[in-house]
Amino acid sequence: METLLDVPQGKFELHRIPKRKNEKLRAWDAADEYLLQHLFENISLSTNDKVFILNDSFGALAISLHAFEPVSISDSYLSQQATRLNLATNQLSEECVQLRSSLDWRIDSADVVLIKVPKTLALLEDQLIRLQPLLTTDTKVIAFGMVKAMSASVWKLMERYIGQTQPSLAKKKARLIFVTVNGQQKQQKNPYPTYYQLENTDYRICNHANVFSRDSLDIGTRFLLQHLPKTTGINTIVDLGCGNGVLGLMLASDSTSAHLYFVDESYMAIASAKETFNSAFAERKATFCVADGLINFDREAADLIVCNPPFHQQNTVGNQIALTMFKESFRVLRNGGELWIIGNRHLGYHIELKKLFTHCNVVATNEKFIIWRAVK
Numbered sequence: 001m002e003t004l005l006d007v008p009q010g011k012f013e014l015h016r017i018p019k020r021k022n023e024k025l026r027a028w029d030a031a032d033e034y035l036l037q038h039l040f041e042n043i044s045l046s047t048n049d050k051v052f053i054l055n056d057s058f059g060a061l062a063i064s065l066h067a068f069e070p071v072s073i074s075d076s077y078l079s080q081q082a083t084r085l086n087l088a089t090n091q092l093s094e095e096c097v098q099l100r101s102s103l104d105w106r107i108d109s110a111d112v113v114l115i116k117v118p119k120t121l122a123l124l125e126d127q128l129i130r131l132q133p134l135l136t137t138d139t140k141v142i143a144f145g146m147v148k149a150m151s152a153s154v155w156k157l158m159e160r161y162i163g164q165t166q167p168s169l170a171k172k173k174a175r176l177i178f179v180t181v182n183g184q185q186k187q188q189k190n191p192y193p194t195y196y197q198l199e200n201t202d203y204r205i206c207n208h209a210n211v212f213s214r215d216s217l218d219i220g221t222r223f224l225l226q227h228l229p230k231t232t233g234i235n236t237i238v239d240l241g242c243g244n245g246v247l248g249l250m251l252a253s254d255s256t257s258a259h260l261y262f263v264d265e266s267y268m269a270i271a272s273a274k275e276t277f278n279s280a281f282a283e284r285k286a287t288f289c290v291a292d293g294l295i296n297f298d299r300e301a302a303d304l305i306v307c308n309p310p311f312h313q314q315n316t317v318g319n320q321i322a323l324t325m326f327k328e329s330f331r332v333l334r335n336g337g338e339l340w341i342i343g344n345r346h347l348g349y350h351i352e353l354k355k356l357f358t359h360c361n362v363v364a365t366n367e368k369f370i371i372w373r374a375v376k
């Protein structure tokens with residue numbers, strides 16, 4: 001796989017994470033290349049300019065523009081981690097880029113704003129609203145992405161929150177959107193996070209803009225909630241890939257003594273899970289970790305892990321992250337500990353689970369999903 005990004009700003013070796021044998025995908029796309037080419041040819045950036053990057057995938061932009069010490073905001077811990085590793089690979093100091101979470105907008109103004117259009121429109125909307133007070137009519141705003149990611153709604157959001165849009169020509173199926181800041185735009189109230197009441201409970205579920213199944217309970221999650229394990233005698237429970245934390249929340253309500261860990265690679269997911277849990281159990285402590293799966297857990301640290309695994313990373317579909325989560329769960333569970341997984345019937349998770357675990361059985365099925373229980 002090609003790993004050398006060759007752009008007018010320089011040549012940089014870039015890798016995706018997680019690293020895989022025989023990786024077939026590059027750590028950047030044609031939209032990153034198009035934007036970097038455009039910046040070089042049309043915008044004379046100075047080191048005094050405040051450059052602001054949103055949703056960089058694996059650091060291609062932040063690293064190519066490192067001379068301007070950009071602020072790079074992302075909701076993905078994996079993206080940030082990839083940027084750190086790629087900076088090191090290119091002998092660049094971490095100080096060249098300020099990596100910020102999607103909820104950390106400590107900044108008062110921006111001269112150049114580069115927005116890689118995210119998969120979730122709500123995240124784009126949240127970001128545009130947060131950007132509004134930082135922009136002046138002199139700020140250069142460019143949104144960019146692969147044409148297939150730029151639905152009509154993307155353009156509408158840009159016009160609604162920032163100002164008039166103008167498209168570039170498409171190049172290798174990528175496009176740039178030039179947005180002219182309309183200084184008269186009214187500062188909008190941010191509708192995120194949103195909340196819903198969890199059916200048959202008093203719990204109020206908090207959902208920041210980039211959270212999985214933000215508007216209502218996912219049907220797979222609902223099915224797993226109907227079949228959650230009993231928690232008698234269990235001390236340590238992990239909600240792995242927790243999203244808004246609804247699985248961990250219901251396990252916590254079943255067991256008043258267990259300690260709950262909520263883990264997700266999305267900053268907005270962890271912020272949501274934390275608010276959900278704290279509003280349900282004001283006096284109770286739990287641990288909230290923005291991390292790549294269970295990487296920071298010791299061996300044999302948990303009795304029960306529940307997971308509704310991710311089936312894509314950014315725009316790439318696949319079960320690689322789920323399989324890594326199964327392996328890591330085996331390491332982190334105590335002997336006799338259990339991993340409960342829900343998956344679409346066609347995903348065939350049991351093949352890997354049966355290879356790893358001592359015992360694996362079906363807990364429940366319906367026309368769409370299977371719940372597996374794997375015992376260490």
Ligand SMILES: C[S@@+](CC[C@H](N)C(=O)[O-])C[C@H]1O[C@@H](n2cnc3c(N)ncnc32)[C@H](O)[C@@H]1O
Nearest residue numbers: 212221241242243264265266292293308309310
């Ligand atoms: C299918 S969603 C399930 C969310 C929640 N458990 C539910 O059932 O509503 C999968 C979650 O895994 C998270 N995720 C993806 N990759 C991850 C990783 N490497 N480490 C931790 N979480 C990850 C995603 O951010 C997402 O919140």
